[in-house]
Amino acid sequence: MTVRSTGFVAKSLATLLVGGLVAMFSPTTAVAAPEYSTSEAGNPFVDGWYADPDIAVYDGKYWVYPTASKAYAEQTYLDAFSSTDLVHWTKHSNILKAADVSWAKYAVWAPAPVERGGKYYLYFAANDIQNNSQLGGIGVAVADRPEGPYKDALGKPLISQFHNGAQPIDQDVFIDDDGQAYMYYGGWHHSNVVKLNPDMTSLGTFDDGSTYKEITPENYTEGSYMFKRNGKYYFMWSEGGWTGPDYSVSYAMADSPTGPFTKIDKVLAQDPAVAKGSGHNSVVNVPGTDTWYIVYHRRPLSESDGNHRQLAYDRMYFNPDGTIRRIAMQVKDNFADNNALGWKTYGGTWSAGGGQYRVGRGLGGKALLDTDFADFTYDADVTVTSGGGDAGLMFRVSSPAVGWDSYSGYYAGISPSGKVVLGRANGSWTELATARTAVGSNSAHSMRVTAVGSSIKVFVDDMTTPKISVSDGTYRSGANGVRVFDTAASFGNVAIAPAG
Incomplete structure (x- = not known):
C-alpha cells in the first residue's frame, strides 16, 4: 500500500x-x-x-x-x-x-x-x-x-x-x-x-x-x-x-x-x-x-x-x-549513485564512481551543469591526482566547447604544488590573481567560490579567509562546472546555492 x-x-x-x-x-x-x-x-x-x-x-x-x-x-x-x-x-x-x-x-x-x-x-x-x-x-x-x-x-x-x-x-x-x-x-x-x-x-x-x-x-x-x-x-x-x-x-x-x-x-x-x-x-x-x-x-x-x-x-x-x-x-551531486546525470562534458575522459567524478589528464577537459547562477556559493572537493597543471571550479560560463579556453566565464583552480589561480576566458586566458596554499599528501582540497556582483572570492580548505578576492564584472551569470588543465583530477561533494 x-x-x-x-x-x-x-x-x-x-x-x-x-x-x-x-x-x-x-x-x-x-x-x-x-x-x-x-x-x-x-x-x-x-x-x-x-x-x-x-x-x-x-x-x-x-x-x-x-x-x-x-x-x-x-x-x-x-x-x-x-x-x-x-x-x-x-x-x-x-x-x-x-x-x-x-x-x-x-x-x-x-x-x-x-x-x-x-x-x-x-x-x-x-x-x-x-x-x-x-x-x-x-x-x-x-x-x-x-x-x-x-x-x-x-x-x-x-x-x-x-x-x-x-x-x-x-x-x-x-x-x-x-x-x-x-x-x-x-x-x-x-x-x-x-x-x-x-x-x-x-x-x-x-x-x-x-x-x-x-x-x-x-x-x-x-x-x-x-x-x-x-x-x-x-x-x-x-x-x-x-x-x-x-x-x-x-x-x-x-x-x-x-x-x-x-x-x-x-x-x-x-x-x-x-x-x-x-x-x-x-x-x-x-x-x-x-x-x-x-x-x-x-x-x-x-x-x-x-x-x-x-x-x-x-x-x-x-x-x-x-x-x-x-x-x-537545490543543486548538489556527491556522485554516490556512481553516475554523472545532468553533467555535459567538453573534452577529456570522464567517469563517476566511489563518490568521485574523475577525469584523465588533459588540456582543458570540462564538465558543466545546466545552471545559470549569477550570485552564488559554489563548493566542491578537488583532488589533483597527476600532472603539472591545475584543476578546479568553473562558473558564470557560457558558450562552452572542446578546447583549452573555449568558453566564456571564470575558472578557479589549484595545482599539485598548492598554487591557486583565478582567471577568466573568452577563447583566450586572462589571469586575475594567484595565491598559495598548504598541500597534503594526496593533494585533496575543499574549494569554495563565492560570487556576488563583481566581487569574487576563492577559498581553499580554510572557509573563513579567502585565498583570492578580486573585483571583476565581465561575466554576470552562467553555468557551473569543473575543469582540468594538464592534470588528472577527481571532484566530489558539489553544491551550489544562491548567495545569502
Missing part, C-alpha cells in the same frame, strides 16, 4: 533507506533517519526523459512510476524505478504496454500505484480523449508484484467520460486510515474525487448518492495529488502550461478527504538558475519519521522540447501550523 500518512505501516516491514537514510520500522519500533536536503547524488535521479512521477513504498523499497515523456504516438508503455535508499535506482522496463490494453492506443499517462490485499494496482490514463464520443480515459491494471507485468483489469476504462468538465486524466489514488480508497483526477482546469470500492476496480458513491464530486481549487490545471499528515488532508495540483516555464505546484489543506479545498500557496515553481517547468508531483513520507520529499518533473534550462522532462526530488518541510514551506530546487 502506498505510504502517505504518518503512523501508517506498509504491508511488509523492512529496512528502508540504507546508506545515509535508514529507517527500520515495525508496528512497535521506529528508528529516526538522517535526512537528505535534496537528491544529494544529483537531479535528475534517473536517466531518460520522464514526467508525472508517482511514488510508493512497497516492502522496504521506493517505487517511482512515471510517464514516458515522448510524443503522444510513442507514449505506449510505462517503466518503473525502484530503490532502497533513494540513491541507487533500478529500472524496470515495460511494466505496462498499450499493446496489452485493448482500448489504449497512445498517450499512456501519469501512472498512480497502490497496493491492496496483496495485489498491486496501477491506474493510468490513455488516448487523451477530447470529448465523450472518443474511446479512452482512466484505466486500472493489476499485478502480483510491484514491477509487474501489469494487466488491464477491466477491458475498458474505469472512467471514460467527462464529468463536471474534468478530462479523465492525471489520476491519483489515496487510501485513508479507515480503509476507504479515493481517486482524485482531472484535466482541463477541473478536478473530481470519486470513491473506489474495496475491489479497487469499481466506483462507489457518496452519502448523497453522487459518484463524482468536483473539488476544483483556484488556478487548478491538472496533476491531482493527495496525502495526509497529522490528521490533515493535503491536496496538491499543477497549474500553468505543461510546456511553459510557469508550470508549478500549489496546495490546499482540509479536515476531510473531499474538501473543501482552498488554495494556500504555490510551493514549487521554476528557478531560472536551476530548472523550468517544475510540476506534476507526488510526495513520499519516510516511514517511521516526519521526513518528506516531493517528487516531480522539470525541464533543463537549455532544453526547448516540451517533452524533454526529467525526474527530480527535493526535501519538503512543514511549518509548525502544518502549512508547507516553499520548496527550493
